[in-house]
Amino acid sequence: MILEVAILDVVPSKEAEFEQAFLQAEKIISSMKGYVGHELKRCLENSSRYLLLVNWDTLEDHTEGFRRSSEYLEWKQLLHHFYDPFPQVEHYEPIHCIERA
Numbered sequence: 001m002i003l004e005v006a007i008l009d010v011v012p013s014k015e016a017e018f019e020q021a022f023l024q025a026e027k028i029i030s031s032m033k034g035y036v037g038h039e040l041k042r043c044l045e046n047s048s049r050y051l052l053l054v055n056w057d058t059l060e061d062h063t064e065g066f067r068r069s070s071e072y073l074e075w076k077q078l079l080h081h082f083y084d085p086f087p088q089v090e091h092y093e094p095i096h097c098i099e100r101a
Helices: 015-029 059-066 070-082
Strands: 002-009 035-042 049-056 089-092
Touching: 002 059, 015 035, 015 070, 049 059, 059 089
Parallel strands: none
Antiparallel strands: 002 049, 002 089, 035 049
16 A cells, blocks of 8 residues: 655635535545545644645556546646645655554
């Protein structure tokens, strides 16, 4: 499994509008091949900053399957105008995991 990590800096005063748009956008991403799950977290120290974590089966499910799809165009239309600056997205693979039972 691959973890996509994006720090999203939203234009100040647009946070509520962004969160509403994200409710629509998450329906898009969750329908994609290879999608496993996601979390959107809001920063306590900076209320305009969000952390998006998306789990994918493979890197290609995100970079090729989602990003090259018509659904991604709809995702972009819903969300990309909220970001300043545009987020950097990175991908991580598991090395060592411990889960509490």
